[in-house]
Amino acid sequence: MNEFDWIRSIAPTHHHRSSVIQGIGDDAAVFRPRNGWDMVTAVDSFSEGVHFTKDTMPLDAVGYKLLAANVSDLAAMGAVPLYYLVSAAIPATGWKLSELDPVYAGMKRLGDAYSMDLIGGDTISTGNGLVLTITVIGRVEQDRRLLRSSARPGDVLFLTGPVGLAAAGLSRLLAQGKSAWSKERDIEAHQYPVPHVEYGRVFAESGLRVAINDVSDGIAHEAEEIAEASNVAVTIIRERLPETGIQAESSKLEDWMLRGGEDFVLIGAASEADYLGLEKTCAEQELPLYRIGFVEEGNAQVVIERNGKRERLTGGGYSHF
Amino acid sequence: MNEFDWIRSIAPTHHHRSSVIQGIGDDAAVFRPRNGWDMVTAVDSFSEGVHFTKDTMPLDAVGYKLLAANVSDLAAMGAVPLYYLVSAAIPATGWKLSELDPVYAGMKRLGDAYSMDLIGGDTISTGNGLVLTITVIGRVEQDRRLLRSSARPGDVLFLTGPVGLAAAGLSRLLAQGKSAWSKERDIEAHQYPVPHVEYGRVFAESGLRVAINDVSDGIAHEAEEIAEASNVAVTIIRERLPETGIQAESSKLEDWMLRGGEDFVLIGAASEADYLGLEKTCAEQELPLYRIGFVEEGNAQVVIERNGKRERLTGGGYSHF
Numbered sequence: 001m002n003e004f005d006w007i008r009s010i011a012p013t014h015h016h017r018s019s020v021i022q023g024i025g026d027d028a029a030v031f032r033p034r035n036g037w038d039m040v041t042a043v044d045s046f047s048e049g050v051h052f053t054k055d056t057m058p059l060d061a062v063g064y065k066l067l068a069a070n071v072s073d074l075a076a077m078g079a080v081p082l083y084y085l086v087s088a089a090i091p092a093t094g095w096k097l098s099e100l101d102p103v104y105a106g107m108k109r110l111g112d113a114y115s116m117d118l119i120g121g122d123t124i125s126t127g128n129g130l131v132l133t134i135t136v137i138g139r140v141e142q143d144r145r146l147l148r149s150s151a152r153p154g155d156v157l158f159l160t161g162p163v164g165l166a167a168a169g170l171s172r173l174l175a176q177g178k179s180a181w182s183k184e185r186d187i188e189a190h191q192y193p194v195p196h197v198e199y200g201r202v203f204a205e206s207g208l209r210v211a212i213n214d215v216s217d218g219i220a221h222e223a224e225e226i227a228e229a230s231n232v233a234v235t236i237i238r239e240r241l242p243e244t245g246i247q248a249e250s251s252k253l254e255d256w257m258l259r260g261g262e263d264f265v266l267i268g269a270a271s272e273a274d275y276l277g278l279e280k281t282c283a284e285q286e287l288p289l290y291r292i293g294f295v296e297e298g299n300a301q302v303v304i305e306r307n308g309k310r311e312r313l314t315g316g317g318y319s320h321f
Numbered sequence: 322m323n324e325f326d327w328i329r330s331i332a333p334t335h336h337h338r339s340s341v342i343q344g345i346g347d348d349a350a351v352f353r354p355r356n357g358w359d360m361v362t363a364v365d366s367f368s369e370g371v372h373f374t375k376d377t378m379p380l381d382a383v384g385y386k387l388l389a390a391n392v393s394d395l396a397a398m399g400a401v402p403l404y405y406l407v408s409a410a411i412p413a414t415g416w417k418l419s420e421l422d423p424v425y426a427g428m429k430r431l432g433d434a435y436s437m438d439l440i441g442g443d444t445i446s447t448g449n450g451l452v453l454t455i456t457v458i459g460r461v462e463q464d465r466r467l468l469r470s471s472a473r474p475g476d477v478l479f480l481t482g483p484v485g486l487a488a489a490g491l492s493r494l495l496a497q498g499k500s501a502w503s504k505e506r507d508i509e510a511h512q513y514p515v516p517h518v519e520y521g522r523v524f525a526e527s528g529l530r531v532a533i534n535d536v537s538d539g540i541a542h543e544a545e546e547i548a549e550a551s552n553v554a555v556t557i558i559r560e561r562l563p564e565t566g567i568q569a570e571s572s573k574l575e576d577w578m579l580r581g582g583e584d585f586v587l588i589g590a591a592s593e594a595d596y597l598g599l600e601k602t603c604a605e606q607e608l609p610l611y612r613i614g615f616v617e618e619g620n621a622q623v624v625i626e627r628n629g630k631r632e633r634l635t636g637g638g639y640s641h642f
Contacts, residue, residue, distance in 0.1 A: 076348035086364075
């Protein structure tokens with residue numbers, strides 16, 4: 001099968017969204033926006049050897065997780081995911097086009113769960129190491145986007161799920177390789193993370209002031225981004241972080257919780273009254289919220305409070321260079 | 322300078338388009354579509370060693386040309402370019418983050434020419450060979466998109482500019498390396514191709530039936546795509562192909578014209594009457610059109626006619642695998 005035939009083989013034969021006017025098969029894709037909504041878009045890439053190896057991730061998880069990472073960015077803006085475009089730079093040696101099939105199948109599995117349509121892509125060769133790039137497009141009601149910059153002193157700091165599981169899973173995968181592949185929670189958290197789209201929609205639909213970031217780089221880093229963008233001081237209470245049930249040395253557990261990335265839950269801030277309302281609406285949809293701290297006046301910084309003792313929390317955020 | 326500071330350094334400080342509601346700096350970008358218009362999007366990637374080397378392309382040309390290739394896809398749909406997102410997978414060795422500055426400056430130069438805004442991106446490390454991916458987003462009036470599938474028997478086949486120049490330039494660059502870098506037409510055509518956005522807009526604004534493809538893979542291949550999508554036979558008349566002024570063996574010249582890619586002009590088909598009208602409108606804007614053949618009933622195929630002799634034209638289209 002040559003490249004052109006292969007592209008035809010992965011192009012969808014129907015679209016979930018009637019707003020797709022032209023999908024794969026012309027120079028570009030065309031979609032019709034809905035009146036009264038804004039469009040939301042983000043791009044994320046994975047590279048072999050950095051984000052995954054053939055030992056840490058099954059091929060379908062590579063596609064699934066990259067799309068999940070992108071969808072998580074849409075969730076953090078309160079958006080409904082709609083479309084995605086995929087570019088694959090495939091090593092001329094060491095990879096076969098057919099190995100991409102499970103990668104695209106993994107994307108499709110997650111995409112279908114949100115009725116997302118694959119509407120464009122590119123396939124090129126490269127020297128060494130697969131590089132995959134996905135661009136996602138979604139929509140949110142006008143003026144309902146969820147920004148990092150809207151946290152205010154007095155706000156409750158909260159999470160939409162536990163953190164540290166994905167890092168715990170990665171730690172096991174790096175040590176044990178394929179023999180660790182399983183449906184256990186930490187391994188699933190690393191390989192098949194679930195983006196928190198439903199939470200984002202509750203927050204956006206509420207019309208309330210809710211500051212949101214997705215946890216791709218660890219909560220120490222994500223809380224710092226909220227603190228910087230909102231120019232406030234953020235406190236995380238160690239004892240409030242939801243238990244993961246993972247067994248490990250306590251300093252390691254805490255490091256995974258604070259600095260482990262790729263959990264793809266949301267971290268947010270809202271006023272006490274609004275938080276209680278959101279908690280109620282979320283509970284009706286079986287979406288638990290976890291209050292983990294608070295926001296105060298102060299310079300952009302994050303504090304960790306352990307047994308009442310406060311300490312500045314810095315660092316975090318994976319740097320590629 | 323670390324990665325986060327570097328991203329801040331390339332993030333635009335203002336946007337050309339007031340429709341950009343949130344640019345770089347949150348989880349995703351937000352833009353407001355214009356009522357009555359559809360959105361158009363495409364993605365393209367370049368990899369070092371395949372699309373360019375440090376000998377064939379100055380670094381700013383790498384960024385410029387990748388964005389041009391993407392904008393050309395928008396032009397082929399008749400769209401106005403608006404925004405772009407960039408993902409860079411940078412080799413951990415052999416490249417410095419600071420070398421990306423001219424790459425992004427080259428993109429910005431072309432982007433500014435169309436008042437396009439950089440609204441998102443990702444920067445990751447990879448094993449070997451720079452991989453750059455750009456996603457572009459534009460808009461076209463509802464139901465005015467230009468499709469490959471709308472050619473009809475009796476149509477005029479036309480080009481918006483000469484073809485073969487970029488291939489001639491690449492041939493010299495591969496032979497002579499950096500010593501060939503110059504402002505000469507063939508070198509400029511390879512390094513700094515100009516997408517034909519203005520033509521696309523004339524065609525879309527006309528409201529006429531115009532089939533359009535951009536010439537990224539050589540006209541033999543692009544004409545075949547029109548023939549297949551429209552289920553018609555397309556004839557290219559060799560003597561009608563615009564002269565490039567390039568001196569070379571005639572078989573080589575013809576090969577560059579027919580199969581040389583990356584010229585980023587547009588190839589199209591329209592009825593005789595519509596073509597004459599478009600030619601007039603284009604001429605008023607100093608945009609010459611070149612009639613190079615015709616469309617007939619028949620199975621999806623392309624014929625080349627030389628001195629009245631007709632021959633099936635096949636092949637073409639760069640395959641990476």
